[in-house]
Amino acid sequence: MANYGAKVSQKGYPVGTCADRFLTFSSSFPTLKYLTPSSGSTTIPSSGSNYVTVTHNLGYLAPYLVVYNGSTTTGVGTSNLMSDNDSYLTTYMTTTQLQIEVSDSFDQYASSIGDTVYFTIYIFLDKLESYTASVIKTSTTSSGSSNNYGFKISKPGYNVNNCTDEQLIMSSSFYSALIHKKGLLTGSSVSHGLGYIPAIFVYEYDSANNRIQTNNLSLQNLHYVTSSSLYYDSSVGTGDGIYYIIFKNTV
Amino acid sequence: MIIFYNKKTGKIFSYIQGRVHNKRDLQCNIKDSTIDDKDIAKIIIGYEETDIEEKTTKITKEKKQILDFVIEVENIEEYKGNKNIKHNGDKFDFMYKIENGENIFDYKINTKLKEIDKI
């Protein structure tokens, strides 16, 4: 059956023959799409926890990224992905909400009780259901024009001719995260078959509460990735598996 | 590909992947707290994008059947594009090796000859 579609390679790679991971876009591989990013803040309590809650109402578990931007004490000029300065963030995603937990020990060596802490939040539209992309091409070739052909699409409201790179939805000049495989891993490993170390997202699955979560104690030792597989240690943590996304891209 | 190395020892400590680099890539500096800034050097393998416009001619050939004859038609396309500067074209094979899975840290820079040698 004929394979219709479109693909765009990164600059310098021949689109006809380059490996999948050197594509900026391909109709064969889904991209990770995000809803409008949001900001959130709360204070570090003297005991217990405060929460930043974002209601998404997607009706399913979706991947997300939370960036910690700092506190009253540290200032707000930084981004820490999924962590404060000394620990992984504790976050929970249900089918309707994302919650960021801020306990009395949040960012304990850099911030203080009573500080306001700030976050930037990305929630993706894509479901975490099982999916495996085909592996179309694996090795790359030498030929390739250095000329910059391609396409770009700006975000709504921005002029594609003069907007900044960050104001683009997608551009063939910059590569985007193409999904290779995703799903729920409850066994000890899942093979990805890419032959190199790919970029990944992982979240611990809590089936009793139908949610995905991250926290310092479990996520550190739950997993690691090699050039052949993603590994999971079910003896660590409290969950029932990890939801994962493996990208075509290397990190 | 942009490789950052210690120019005293030739040891590669970091690299930026890619074949065509824009201004931002080229202005990037990577520092290692255990290496003096003055001992850090970089080598570019690939193309550097510029804003310089140049006329480019692209020639393609196509075979066509006309009656009993097969003729070759040459299409000449002239267009204006941005000039890209090629850096270290003799090292492109090394770049392809790394893209195809070889470990870049198995190599070092020969600081005298400006070559890349396997350790």
Next chain:
Amino acid sequence: MANWGMKISRIGVDVNNGDDKDMIFTSKYSCLKGSLGTGIGGNKVVANDGNTETVTILHGLNYIPMVKGDFSFNNTNFQILPYFNLLGSLQIAFNIKADSTNVYLTFNLLELIGPPANYTIYYKCFIFLDKGKL
């Protein structure tokens, strides 16, 4: 106002009436985009003396980007940064953060019982064009 754009659906999904989430791509929603080539890799020697060693990357974006990193002790098994853990008697604190000028990868190892030693840490880092702070 007219809604111009493009979308491509997954195999088996009708592009005319499929859900946005089932699109391979739709111009309605942004994708994560990479800056600085197609990724950065490196290695760093870190002593287990409790001193923090840093790799600093000038990103040139003039705003605070989102950054993602991974590390490995053997260049084979990679784990996501940050990593704060106690492995045996080795206390590990590895982190990645960015401001509007640089990305910082910090590595701190403290051996609580055993002898001094140096470790080679392999890292990979991805700097997004997407903002780390709105």
